Amino acid sequence: VFLARKLVLAHFAVALVAFLGAIVLGEWQMLVRSPLHAWVNNPEHYYRSVTAHGTVMAYVLPTLIAMGFGYAVSELSLGRALVGLRWAWAGFWLVIGGTVLAAATIAAGRASVLYTFYPPMLASPVYYLGVVLVVVGSWIWVALMSINLRAWRRDHPGATVPLAMFGTLAGAYLWAWTSVGAAVEVLALILPASLGLTDTINAGLARVFFSWTLHAIVYFWLMPAYIAFYTIVPRAIGGRLYSDTMARVAFALFLVFSMPIGIHHLFADPQVGAGFKFVHAAMTAMVSVPTLLTVFTILASVEIAGRLRGGRGALGWIKALPWDNSMMLGVTFSFVMLGLGGAGGLINMSYQLNETIHNTQWVTGHFHLIFGGAIVIMYFMIAYELWPQLTGCAPLPRRLVNTQLWLWFVGMLVLSMPWHLVGLLGMPRRMAYYDYSDPALHPQAWTVTMSTLGGAVLVVSALLLVFILARALRTSGPSPSFTFSVTAHPGAATPALLNRFALWIVMMIGLTLVNYAFPIAQLASLKEASVPVIPIGSR
């Protein structure tokens, strides 16, 4: 069945190599601004590094994993060869080409814009071209996912779409709509200014367009992790998925609510009205619904596993769980980090509380915990799950895998908890150095050292991950057949609307129009919002 084997392997291999490079940069950033190191001589090198680290971790890694995993899910769950394999390779090469262009521009010092597209700071057009190519490559993936589902439906009229494929499509459609914001920003506002065709830019409008993409992109990153929660975890730990319907509801709600909430990133922006800020904050709160549904459903599924293994009583099932199972460990760590990060997220999305932590290290701590922690650890689990399929290797060494997961979990907490603390105290993010000799900052110096140590543990964990996966290439084992989780109630009817997307897509677009159309139209017509551009490294 697995015709796209090479394709999926290519996506994961490139993602992992890029990840390894970017994580070393991240640790270098922590080191040079910690008390362990003298101030970095050329602060520009620090910002260059931040740009590279963020571009790879936020755009390249999750896009490649989502694409690779999507192709694998398409073949494994639909049980048929991927339609459009050549197009998929074209998409892959576009992503690679875009990454190389962007990376070269960053390395040359022409794109130190810190990976967020916030004008009037502008990078060289080549950098934006690179990012656009990455996105266009991913759009090919979106189209292929849709085409493959359609082909399967034609052959299976009236059948229920497998849950893993349903989640993949939800992620794909979400990404297609979500990436439109940044695409419009880059094509209509940034590129003309970056190419020198205009010397002013509507910064307020650009920021609103970027917020369109900025928050929902997080849910695009998160989709592969959620698909793994629902369709792999219960099987891997010997349980049953508690509710297939609940899973579909969660995916549909993500589709509807992840999009029209990005203005909570602009709480400090005076050009956006307070009314819209409140509406976006309220809708952001709605995202907690599918998140909590997932937490509940997965915990129930895990409980089933515990009870099937003989666990009794209110809490006895927890003891009976297979704690030496890598997936058990992975999902536990993921949930702990999701819980802590989610609690922090409630602070971020609240209009008033946000004021205390806006643009501080708290924010860095938050998204490292949620994305670098809860989501990326599930990317690892996906790679571990797929590896025997992709490479025909022997089963992976469980103790080594567990060690790697432990290191990632501990490292991420040691890295991000001090950031949360000093964020509350007001430490700004994205600083190349801090003056620890000042009596006001001196008491916080140890936290930066702490984060540096946490980062070092993460580097070790990442090396171990790549070592485990690379070493497996030299082994060979029986080619196991891949299965997804079985639900606790097999054969239960799926509500027709949870087997298709049109309603949820209409809701997603409709809600986006309600929440974004007015601020965009208003700012687009506001002449005063245009400011002179500031090209980075242009002289």
Added chain:
Amino acid sequence: MPEPSAYRWDNPWLRWSVIALVVLTIVTVLIGFVWLPSVHGDFTAQGLWASICRAAGVPASWSNAPSVKAAWRATDVVLDRDMTRIADKDAVGRGATLALNCTMCHGAQGVSASDAPNLAGQYPEVVIKELRDYQDGRRSSTIMEALAKGLSARDIDDLAAYYAYLPKARTSPTTYDEALPALVRVGDPLRNIAPCIACHGQVDQKLGAPWLEGMPKAYVVAQITAFRDGTRRNDPEAQMRNMVRTMTREEIDQVAAFYARKASTNPGQ
């Protein structure tokens, strides 16, 4: 293909999903645009419609003051990227002729032997801005104000083109290591002093920030001191005044010495 029943209003899944979303949207909009503004005096002073407009980000007026008094401005020159374009040969030629007036202080080839600033290789927008500021009285100098008075806008552009055309006074390539004064390299974050090289070249060269390498030390000291004391005020948004306000005399000396230390050995260059 969808079964006929999926997208019909009598499908309770569809009905309740749509109703719930519409109700949620209406309720949040009412809270955000009507209820929350109603508890805030700024929003409600001019009635309900005005408060809704304000919550949407479009107040009827952005300020209640009937007339905002024009603030004192540091400079009337708006820096424009067009000023940086390389001029044609004719402009350079005209500028060279006009520059004969300037040689007494600024040197025959734009490198001064008399503690006046070097102009050779100076960024054109810098020369344009300073000359216009002298004309407008935004920057004061008995000699320069008098000389600038007679220049037309085109004269100024031509002079800028000529001086930009001359080879820069260069200090030999400096490796930006710990030997550099800290203020030049990394500034002093807790005094809000940004590193010099963040604007004046090396890390980045910002529009309007002059080329400093090889400048006479006495000139740099005089200008930083003038910014610090507030006697020179033609820096937009008080950029330089805010940078140097807390600099000590020794620090000013050190920074100026750094930029001057390797002045070109051949002033005629």
